[in-house]
Amino acid sequence: MLIGLSVSSCIRDIANGLVNENEVAYIIGGTKFRDDDEFEDACVDHYAKLYWRDNASMAVGIAARLWSEGRIMQPRLLDQPMLVVTGGTWLECKQVYLPASSDDPTRFPKFFNSTMRKEIT
Numbered sequence: 001m002l003i004g005l006s007v008s009s010c011i012r013d014i015a016n017g018l019v020n021e022n023e024v025a026y027i028i029g030g031t032k033f034r035d036d037d038e039f040e041d042a043c044v045d046h047y048a049k050l051y052w053r054d055n056a057s058m059a060v061g062i063a064a065r066l067w068s069e070g071r072i073m074q075p076r077l078l079d080q081p082m083l084v085v086t087g088g089t090w091l092e093c094k095q096v097y098l099p100a101s102s103d104d105p106t107r108f109p110k111f112f113n114s115t116m117r118k119e120i121t
Contacts, residue, residue, distance in 0.1 A: 003091040015059035030082035
């Protein structure tokens with residue numbers, strides 16, 4: 001299983017075919033979207049134009065799917081610090097404990113036997 005550490009970079013990797021969406025447990029972003037409208041506006045007006053322009057419509061679709069499935073986590077909504085991504089954008093985990101309720105905004109996965117995956121090129 002993979003844990004993404006950047007919404008913009010990880011969605012781009014999936015849209016460009018570098019990462020299989022089915023292998024992604026979660027993406028933990030530095031974002032702070034409060035609702036579906038904020039998320040959609042940011043995807044279409046910002047991310048698609050700045051980060052995903054090579055595959056914008058595909059990337060927006062992937063982002064919308066991961067968002068609706070509760071697979072984009074936002075620690076900043078809980079006043080937690082933003083992650084600083086320096087060693088790569090993907091964390092590869094042998095096992096991920098997924099909390100039961102996708103409706104609970106405080107739920108975060110626990111990672112077991114994790115290692116940083118090298119930057120995908």
